[in-house]
Amino acid sequence: MFPHLFHGLDxxxxxxxxxxxxxxxxxxxxxxxxxxxxxxxLIHSDIWGLSTIPNVFxxxxxxxxxxxxxxxxxxxxxxxxxxxxxxxxxxxxxxxxQFGVKIKSFRTDNARDxxxxxxxxxxxxxxxxxxxxxxxxxxxxxxxERKNWHxxxxxxxxxxxxxxxxxxxxxxxLTTTYMINxxxxxxxxxxxxxxxxxxxxxxxxxxxxxxxxxxxxxTFVLVHSQYRDKLDL
Numbered sequence: 261m262f263p264h265l266f267h268g269l270d271x272x273x274x275x276x277x278x279x280x281x282x283x284x285x286x287x288x289x290x291x292x293x294x295x296x297x298x299x300x301x302l303i304h305s306d307i308w309g310l311s312t313i314p315n316v317f318x319x320x321x322x323x324x325x326x327x328x329x330x331x332x333x334x335x336x337x338x339x340x341x342x343x344x345x346x347x348x349x350x351x352x353x354x355x356x357x358q359f360g361v362k363i364k365s366f367r368t369d370n371a372r373d374x375x376x377x378x379x380x381x382x383x384x385x386x387x388x389x390x391x392x393x394x395x396x397x398x399x400x401x402x403x404x405e406r407k408n409w410h411x412x413x414x415x416x417x418x419x420x421x422x423x424x425x426x427x428x429x430x431x432x433x434l435t436t437t438y439m440i441n442x443x444x445x446x447x448x449x450x451x452x453x454x455x456x457x458x459x460x461x462x463x464x465x466x467x468x469x470x471x472x473x474x475x476x477x478x479t480f481v482l483v484h485s486q487y488r489d490k491l492d493l
Contacts, residue, residue, distance in 0.1 A: 295328060295329060296328040298361075298460075299327055299329040299330050299332075299359070299361070299457055299460050300329070300359055300361050301328070301329070301361070301363065301364045302327075302328035302329070302363075302364065302366075302367065303325055303326065303327060303328070303367065304324075304325075304328060304367045304368075304401065304403040305325050305326070305348075305366065305367065305404055306323070306324050306368065306401060306407075306408055307321055307322075307323045307324075307338070307341060307344060307371060307373060308321060308322050308323075308324070308408050308412070309321030309322065311429060313426045313429065315337065315427055315428065315429055315430030315431065316427050316431070317339075317430065318339050319337035319338055319339050320338070320339065321338040321339075321340075321341055321343075322335050322336060322338060323335070323336050323338060323344050323347055323348075324404055324408055325348075325351055326403055326407050327457070328367075330453055330456045330457045330460075331403075331407075332441055332453045332456075332457045333411075333437050333440065333441060333453075334351065335411070335433055335434055335437045336351075337433075337434070342373065342376065344373050344379070345376055345378040348382070349379075349382050352386065352388075358464070359461055359464070362386070362387075362388075363388055364387075364388065364389065365388065365389045365390075365391060366383065366388055366390050366391065367391045367392075367401060367403070367404070368391075368393070368401060368404070369392060369393045369404075370392045370393055370395055374390070375392075411433060411436050411437060411440070412433075414436040414439070414440070415429060415433050415436045418432045418435060418436060418476065419432050421475075421476065422474070422475050422476015422477070424475070424476045432475065435475050441453045441454050442454055452466075454466040
């Protein structure tokens with residue numbers, strides 16, 4: 261600022277400790293382009309909640325499970341956060357039975373729900389490496405964090421567009437996940453995430469055969485004859 265005051269002095273190596281403490285910020289996290297070469301070997305996970313409004317079945321949380329290779333996502337609604345201890349082993353069993361592979365690594369944040377007396381021994385018994393992020397560092401679990409952000413933005417759009425009560429947020433999240441997994445993307449050469457997964461596992465069924473409906477549209481439910489009178493609707 262006043263260079264004439266420092267005539268003859270080399271201040272290039274001068275550091276002001278007060279300035280460092282007053283102005284310091286976190287170092288930027290480098291962009292990682294690493295991706296698992298085989299589906300379902302690495303799973304990213306994050307728990308969202310607590311929802312102020314339970315869904316129609318009483319769920320207040322959901323856990324997301326994202327395949328690192330294909331980015332195909334599975335969502336499970338939770339009534340209690342501890343239910344993740346049941347969901348993850350069941351999901352692993354499904355992966356083994358339907359795809360014939362075992363999960364090798366699990367990436368989560370440092371939430372204690374992933375380190376309880378049921379889940380930690382399960383990871384050890386199955387030989388699954390549990391990799392967790394540091395405290396207050398969601399960037400280290402960025403895949404799951406970004407996926408949940410995308411899911412929630414689309415979920416809100418579905419609820420607003422269909423004028424659907426907030427108590428159906430769980431169903432909206434499940435619908436959003438179903439759509440994102442199946443919508444073609446230019447980044448993937450106009451293929452969907454499930455198509456990428458199916459390229460590794462041709463037997464994988466990507467659809468239930470039902471025609472998709474607009475979320476929140478008016479529907480008419482048929483009551484079977486044994487449960488109604490002849491003049492009832």
